[in-house]
Amino acid sequence: MKIKVKNLGTLEQAEFILGDLTIICGCNNTGKTYATYALFGFLFTWSKLFLIKIDDKKIEELLSDGVIRLDLQEYVNQVDHIVTQGCIAYTQELPKIFAASTERFRESKFQVELDSQNIVLSKRFKSEIGSGEVSFFSITKSEESTELVVTLLVEKEKVKIPVKIIERIITDALKEIIFDPLFPRPFIASSERTGAAIFRKDLNFDRNRLIEEISQAGQNIDRIELLLKDYGDYALPIKTNVDFIRQLESIVKKSSFIADKYPDVLADFADIIGGEYAVTRNDELYYQPKGRRIKLSMDESSSAVRSLLDIGFYLRHEAQLGDLLIIDEPELNLHPENQRRVARLFARLVNLGIKVFMTTHSDYIIKELNTLIMLNHEKPHLKRIAKQEGYRQEELISTENIKVYIAEVADIKLEGKKRKTKCQTLTAADIDPEFGIEARSFDTTIETMNRIQEAIVWGQD
Structure with missing residues (x-):
């Protein structure tokens, strides 16, 4: 499936193909979130519009x-x-x-x-x-x-x-x-997820708006107008993300195919967050660190625990084969080591049959994916390295499964034009089976830092 956009936020013209693992890298304010939200919105609403x-x-x-x-x-x-x-x-x-x-x-x-x-x-x-x-x-x-x-x-x-x-x-x-076999069922973890984890009981947008309207209108209330009014205060991906967090009490009654068939994936996720989430019958959400007899509320838990909350509940209770898991900046609040482990988790999900789409600023995630690509060959020394470093075959990934795009200014031929023009777009990154993803979005910054540090160390007269 190919998606084409024009004049969408900062993206003047761009296209991308949805792979089993799709990644958009790039600097801030280059159109990554616009592409992500537009894709989610389409997959969430297509059935009503066709x-x-x-x-x-x-x-x-x-x-x-x-x-x-x-x-x-x-x-x-x-x-x-x-x-x-x-x-x-x-x-x-x-x-x-x-x-x-x-x-x-x-x-x-x-x-x-x-x-x-x-x-x-x-x-x-x-x-x-x-x-x-x-x-x-x-x-x-x-x-x-x-x-x-x-x-x-x-x-x-x-x-x-x-x-x-x-x-x-x-x-x-x-x-x-x-169309169902062509369009995956989307689940999104937006970049606002950390706050949603803390304030999940307070984030009833409809109720809060209704209370506000009633308090302002006093006796002059048109009840029908209130019921039919579309406020549109928050983007659909954020609303959907918040609704998921608010409904955890009913969500935990379900069991995903991962929980039923691949409990080791949930064990890997528990290792990343250092414990487990739980919801009580009274709809109380807490986090229990591994090996400790304490239960922490979300505001008492680390930002990393809050950042991965919805992904954890999705994996245990909601995930279905063929889904598209969309994550806006999965590295939020994660230590570099956990960024590496999240990359391995995503590769495992892809191999199990869940598509993953993410935007990222993390060089650690890209480099770890490169390691998984480079190890995925039938060579004795690579198998030896994989075993020594604790990599499993089910985590390794093929370049055929991956699409990577850089949000940047580039020379492209705009629709209806004969000559190329510099504009904000998405450029497909090269992915080599031997060396992995060429993410120049990060490479330029790293090379600049290395050059400055070399000058500091070796530049003395």
Whole structure:
């Protein structure tokens, strides 16, 4: 999946391909967060924005004959058009995604390109729609078939569902079959996560705003207006992140595939934070350091413990195969050693089937990923080094799984122009199987520091 953006924040024109591990590096205020938030917003909302039209005659046939068969290939042939129109609709939603003025995104463009020629329809699907104990419809598809079968399970005279609702139910099934395998389910850990961990019970945006409105309005309250009003105070990724933290009491009742099948991953994470998180029945969140009989609240815990809170609960309770874990600056508040360990954790997740997307300023994370790339070869001395240094095969990663981009000013040919122009963009970094990622965003700073220090030590006359 390729994402193209134009006039998005500081990014004048840029594109990037979503890999199993995708990294955006670069200086501050170069567009990394804009690209990240735009990607998350699209993956979070695409299903609401994609429009699939069902022929009215098919609905009439369903209500008269009790069954219809839809050729899925007919809808696959429309994928490019559906995605294009969906992206146009999403671009218009960018002000809401970023909780910013419409004017800021007036010239923006967000576009997704898919390999629509290689869409696989092997997914099995089965769903029944009804009310209470009564089922009205069944929608099924076998693994081998390219047909979607919709069956009316009650007499048509008893069906009171509006035609528009019936069409919506069928299109939702089509979206799940065709697009779900193409668009990963996103989970985001925004850079505001440390504060959210401390103030999670206070960060009920809707309640706080409602209280504020009521206190200001006094007796002159239009209740309907209050309920329908869209405040848009916070960007969607931040809202989603805060909502996750606020719902931990219900989230802990679930178990992820990682907790069920790969408990060693959770053990590695516990080693990184030096303990474990827990939520009581009274919705009290605390951290228990390993080997100590104390329980610390979040404001008593270290900033590193707070920074990794949502990732920890995601891994234990929410993670699903095929997810996209998005982390804005995973190095926040982490010691260099833990930055290295987080890089190894992410590589392990990629190998387990979770995609990872991150922005980073951390040279330690990039260098550790380079080590994992360089060790991933069938050479005796590399296997010896991996064993000596405690690296496991399941942590090593291939360059084929990684996409790295540098947010920087570069010469590119703008859309509709013949000559190249210097502008803020994303430049694909070189990744070599033998030497790893060329992250010149960091290299320039490190080389400058080394030059200055060499001059200090050796520059005396």
